[in-house]
Amino acid sequence: MSQSSDPVQDLIVELRSAFETETTISRILGRTKESLERFLANPASLDQIKESLARVLSRKAVPYGQPVDGDGYGSWRLYTDPNHLFCIRPTHQRSTTSRQPHDHGELGWAVYGILVGETVQQIYERMDDGSEPGRAKLHPLPPIRQSAGEVIVIPVGAPHAIIARTENWSVVIRSREMETAWRNWYDAEAGTVERKVFGYG
16 A cells, blocks of 8 residues: 655544544544554655754744754644644654653643654653642653654653653654643652643653
8 A cells, every 4th residue: 555645634634533533532542643653654754744844944933942953953843733732743852862750731641653763751650649749759660662663652641751862753742732731840859840831842
């Protein structure tokens, strides 16, 4: 079977279908994961992502949170659905990139896929009940090493951290944009949590 020459549009159509036909969050996430896996398997996908980055750089647009720098590293908005609110954001990371543990808010989930390169996803289980302000106890689950073509789901409200192993290109589908979302940022070693609006990630 021949592969599509417009995988971004196909991905959008498939995601909208999942949101409009499935009746549980687990099935929506399952179909989102499958759709992103098909997207990653299409050789035309990386070209479309690189073309979208070139458009961002040519307009000198500054995406929220972590700007795309002059060398083309960072994260940018590819698509935000006007009805279902999910968003598709590519990311181009250096091999030295890492993110502190964070979540995507009480209503937030994310589906991460790697186009090129390798990264590690560290997901945590929160062990405390949140009754002590500014404190949080995180238990690390076994780290997940992600290579090209692989997709993982970050469940609703789950803390996680990202550690790049190589330069990589990834695509993240989130339940919504993060510009105005209040969410948690953690220091796992110190056992602390800060509630704030941060944007990207």
